[in-house]
Amino acid sequence: MSALLVALGATVGAPIRFLVDLALKRRFGEGFPWGTLLVNAVGSLILGTLMALPLSPEAMALLGAGLCGALTTYSTFAYETVQLSRTGARGRALLYVLASLALGVGAAWTGLTVTALLFG
Template sequence: MSALLVALGAAVGAPVRFLVDLELKHRLGAAFPWATLLVNTVGSLILGALMALPLSPGATALLGTGLCGALTTYSTFAYETVQLTRAGSRGRALLYVLANLCLGLGSAWLGLTVTALLFG
């Protein structure tokens, strides 16, 4: 049952990531990977908030592993960092790495803290 719940959550998270990527590349261009930074930040915020709630294992599988796992992407983050570096944009690559780490960790902490204050 958990695998089905993970798949259902992923069936929402992955298309959202894809659509965000299309929209931001259309609006902002492809010089910087804004979409991956955004979905990683938002996914970390959501996962942080979920950590503060007393969820059932099924809800955790659906929302945490499935939705957030498919919405966020470490592999694309790594790929885009390498591509920026190969293109000679070492400064952008470093900014991208630092932004993903700081925004991801900060968002997870913020989601956890705010949710715990509101519902804890």
Template sequence: MSALMVALGAALGAPARFLVDLALKRRFGEDFPWGTLLVNAVGSLFLGALTALPLSSEAAAFLGTGLCGALTTYSTFAHESVQLTRAKARGRALSYVLASLCLGLGSAWLGLTVTALLLGVD
């Protein structure tokens, strides 16, 4: 059952990532990977919040592994970082790496902390 839940979550997360990336490329151009940065931050926030919730294994598989796993993408982050560096856009590459790390970790911490506070959980 968990494999099915992961697949169902991924079936929502992957197209969402694609559509967000496409919309932001159309809006802001392709000089900076805004789409990946946004979905990774939002996915980290959501996954942080999920960790504070008492979820069943099926819900965790669907929402965490499936949805968040397919919405966020480390491989695309790594690829885009390398591509920016190869294009001699080292300043943008460094900004992207630092923003990704800070936003990802900060969002996960924020999601966990706010959810735990709302639920009254330590």
């Protein structure tokens, strides 16, 4: 049952990631991976929030592993960082790594802390 819930959550998360990335590439161009940065930060915020809630294992499978797992993407982050470096944009690559770490961890911590304060 858990695998089915993960798959169901992923059917929502993956298209959202794709559409956000597409929209931001159209809006800002392909010089910086804004889409991946945004979905990874938002997914981290959601996951931090979920961690503070008394959810069942089934809800965590659906929303945590499924939705957030498909919404966020470490492999794309790694690929885009390498591509920026390979094309000579090492400064942007470093900025991307630092921003991704700060926003991802900060968003997860914020989601966890705020939710715990509100509902704990």
